[in-house]
Amino acid sequence: MIDPVVSLHNVTKTYSRGGTEVSVLKDLSFVIPAGTFLAIMGPSGSGKSTLLNVMAGIDRPTSGSVVVAGTRLDGLSEGDMARWRTRHIGYVFQTYNLIPVLTAAENVELPLALTHLSRRERADHVKTALRLVGLADRMDHYPRQLSGGQEQRVGVARAIVSDPTMILADEPTGNLDRESADDILTLLARLNRELGKTIVMVTHDPRAAERAQMIRHLEKGLLEMPP
Amino acid sequence: MTLLRLMLRNTIRRPVRLALTIGGLAMVVLAFGLLRLTLDEWHSGVKAAANNRLITVHAMSDSLQLPLAYKERLAVIPGVQLVHYGNVFGVEYRDAKESFGAFAEQMGTFFETYPEILLSDGERLALLKDRSGCLIGWKLAARFGWKLGDVIPLKGTTHPGNWELVVRGIFHSKNPAIMGEGELYMHWQVANERLKTTAPDRVDQVGWYVATTAPGANPRTVVAAIDATFANSFAETRTEREQAYIAGWVARAGALLDALHWLSGVMNGIAALVLVNALAMAVRERTREYGVMKTLGFQPRHLVALVLGESLLVALGGALVGLALLYPAARIYAVMVAGGKTVGTYEITAETVGLCLGVMVLVGVVAALWPAARLSRMTTLEGLRHRG
Numbered sequence: 001m002i003d004p005v006v007s008l009h010n011v012t013k014t015y016s017r018g019g020t021e022v023s024v025l026k027d028l029s030f031v032i033p034a035g036t037f038l039a040i041m042g043p044s045g046s047g048k049s050t051l052l053n054v055m056a057g058i059d060r061p062t063s064g065s066v067v068v069a070g071t072r073l074d075g076l077s078e079g080d081m082a083r084w085r086t087r088h089i090g091y092v093f094q095t096y097n098l099i100p101v102l103t104a105a106e107n108v109e110l111p112l113a114l115t116h117l118s119r120r121e122r123a124d125h126v127k128t129a130l131r132l133v134g135l136a137d138r139m140d141h142y143p144r145q146l147s148g149g150q151e152q153r154v155g156v157a158r159a160i161v162s163d164p165t166m167i168l169a170d171e172p173t174g175n176l177d178r179e180s181a182d183d184i185l186t187l188l189a190r191l192n193r194e195l196g197k198t199i200v201m202v203t204h205d206p207r208a209a210e211r212a213q214m215i216r217h218l219e220k221g222l223l224e225m226p227p
Numbered sequence: 228m229t230l231l232r233l234m235l236r237n238t239i240r241r242p243v244r245l246a247l248t249i250g251g252l253a254m255v256v257l258a259f260g261l262l263r264l265t266l267d268e269w270h271s272g273v274k275a276a277a278n279n280r281l282i283t284v285h286a287m288s289d290s291l292q293l294p295l296a297y298k299e300r301l302a303v304i305p306g307v308q309l310v311h312y313g314n315v316f317g318v319e320y321r322d323a324k325e326s327f328g329a330f331a332e333q334m335g336t337f338f339e340t341y342p343e344i345l346l347s348d349g350e351r352l353a354l355l356k357d358r359s360g361c362l363i364g365w366k367l368a369a370r371f372g373w374k375l376g377d378v379i380p381l382k383g384t385t386h387p388g389n390w391e392l393v394v395r396g397i398f399h400s401k402n403p404a405i406m407g408e409g410e411l412y413m414h415w416q417v418a419n420e421r422l423k424t425t426a427p428d429r430v431d432q433v434g435w436y437v438a439t440t441a442p443g444a445n446p447r448t449v450v451a452a453i454d455a456t457f458a459n460s461f462a463e464t465r466t467e468r469e470q471a472y473i474a475g476w477v478a479r480a481g482a483l484l485d486a487l488h489w490l491s492g493v494m495n496g497i498a499a500l501v502l503v504n505a506l507a508m509a510v511r512e513r514t515r516e517y518g519v520m521k522t523l524g525f526q527p528r529h530l531v532a533l534v535l536g537e538s539l540l541v542a543l544g545g546a547l548v549g550l551a552l553l554y555p556a557a558r559i560y561a562v563m564v565a566g567g568k569t570v571g572t573y574e575i576t577a578e579t580v581g582l583c584l585g586v587m588v589l590v591g592v593v594a595a596l597w598p599a600a601r602l603s604r605m606t607t608l609e610g611l612r613h614r615g
Contacts, residue, residue: 058522058607078606079526086524093611097519101236106229111523113229158523 004031005166005198006055011064013050013221024050025061026221037192037199039212046218048202049170055200056089056168057081069165086114090159094171096151098143098158104130104150105139108157115162129157133187149180156187160197167191169201173208185211230529234536237509245541248505252545252590253552255498256583260553261560262491263579269477269484271404276470280340281446283436283453284472286463292432293462301436304452306444311336312433316418317384318411320371327367328410331386331418340437343402350375350396358417360395364408368397379411386418387425405469438466495586498545502594506538510598517602518610527603534602535595542591546584553583 013025024047032038042048053059054066057073066073069088076084098107105126112122130136133153143151152172159167169188173181189211191197201212209215217224239245283301285291292314301310313332319325334355338344346362354360363373373379373394381390392413400406415433422430440449446468453466467475477484510517517530557575 053608056522058611082521082524082526082607085522091522093519097515099233099516099519101240102229102233106232109229110233110520114524 003034005034005036005069006030006032006200007065007067008055009065009067011054011061011066013047013054013059014062023221025054028064028221028223030216030223032198032200034198035192035196037189037211037213038201039209039215040200040202040218041204041206041209041215042218043204047221048204048218051218052168052170052200052202055166056091057085086111086162088165090162090164090167092152092155092159092167092169092172094174096143096148096155096175098151098154100143103140103142104135104146104154104157107143107154108161111158111162125161126157129161130154132160132191133157147180148176149183152176152180152184153187156184156191160191160195166198166200169199171203172201173203173205181205181208230533231536234533234540237513237533238537238540241509244505244508245544248501248541249544249548251501252498252542252587253548255494255501256546256549256587257552257556259491259494259586260549260575260579260583261556262487262494263582264557264560264575266484266487267574267576267579268404269480274404276405276468276473278446278468278470279440279442280469281438281440281450281453281466282469282472283438283464283466284434286454286465289434291462292429292434293436293464295431295433297436297457297462297464298433300456301438301453304438304449304456306440306446306449306452307438308441308444309336309339309439311340311437311439312435313337313415313437314418314432314434315385316411316413317386318381318390319384320379320381325371326384327370328407329381330410330412331415332412333415334412337412340439341406343400343406345399345401346396350398354395357393357395358414359391359393361392361411361413362396362398363394363411365397365399366407366409367411368394370409373397383421386421388421437469495590498542498587498590499594502538502542502545502590503597505541506534506594506598509537510534510602514605514610514613517605518607518613521605521607521610530602531595531599534599535592538595538598539588539591542587542594543584546587549587550580550583 008031009029011025011028012023015022015024028051040048040051050059054061055068057068057076060074064074069084071084071088073081073084098104099110102110108126108129109122112125115122117125126139127136130139133156135150135153135157138146138150138154141150143154146154152175156167156172159169167188172188173184176184185208188199188201192199192213199212201208203209283293283297285293295312298310298312301307311333313330316329316331317326318329320327338346338351344362350362354362361379368374375394375397377394379392379394381392383390392411398408400408419430438449438453440446450466450468454464457464520530553575
């Protein structure tokens, strides 16, 4: 049995809205083995993004335990959580979230500012990451000079540049046309297949989910288990 | 390096806003600098005063007169090397708006008492020979276009009547804080003789004595000896070293100076508010980006450093532009002030430059506190969910 990268045990998440308690995640328990490309599907408000944020250490569960890459997250402080995230998590956003005043290469380099790599090593990592996503010729372009698909590829390069344990993608194709979306999904599948990266992708698009090895449905905070 | 680049690019991200903010700060620095120059000018006399000159005035008030007869008694006090005296000689040229500082001085001791005066031997001799002659500072000459030999028609205010004085010397000063270059000096004897017909009760009186101490004499001892000499007389004296005397005048303007100091503080408060406003806007617009950075693993201290660095860059930008404007503005200011009674030097010292820069650094730090505190408290999720 392959060691799990993610292990959730009785995780619940509850928000208080206008004095009413809303349960977003209800007693979730599951594991994600290393090297898996998992798609989590579900309608809007089903708790997909919350689940992803809990796994990324961006949000904390109300109860239950979350162990990712061998670290139990619920006991970490904000600072320790940020340091942990630098080493283990690459995050791909739906809206790319590139820094507009930095070039593609500088955006990709950003997470490396937190490492002890030399300038030359950082430059090598950035080149490799951008080459992997097919944007070696767009290094000096600013986000406004790139198409949506290219921006998302820069986002993917930024997520993989520090060689994290796991890539979390929140609706990575949600803002893209079909062709660009296919490019991104092909890229994620390649990263999983060729580099063995564990990828968890949240999506409501069945065609996107089909590209994953495994699909799980989240409905009203409950994860549908395979038959 | 990436963070430094990000800080620099964030700073110039909104060029119009940046220009307006720097412009606003520069105006504050300019006003603050001019205020400091004014305060420095007030205090410059104290710093520049001679150690060997003692000023003796009436103990009751500077405006009361002392008898000329005190001169002989002063001259024999141990430690006194030279005794000089003078009076205010209030005048108007053409009209009341064109007045300036004028004094009636005992010319026989004037140049020895005030070696700050730079004048050619020929002009000095001409002045001493001509009792209707006068000496003017080069700034006053420049103000009215007067040349050597010109006859200046004046209307006396402290010494009634019309006066016609001939320009016999135009001087520069080694120490304008003490010997102003925008003033006029005439013979005391001439002013005194006119009083015999216009105001006989004021004849043979002087406004002040200046006693130069002998080398090696202890000024404190001499000061005490002078006042002791005239104790219990009908016109008791108050003697001070020149520095203390000028400091006394500055202290008498204490309320005004206090107000100017307060005004300096208010200006810096305005600068901080201008910068806080600009920074708060910028941070609000970039909240989502900061959330993304936190997702990537950046800590609150990194974000605080970005905001603080940006704040300091803008503040220093404002300081540099303000200082660049201060140099020409100080010259214009000095000319404008010359329209009044005195012509100031208004020199921008390293201390003023350092103070302006230091204050702006402080403003930069203070202005960054609130936006930085907001960022520190912000969770990653709040940052990512922010809609600008």
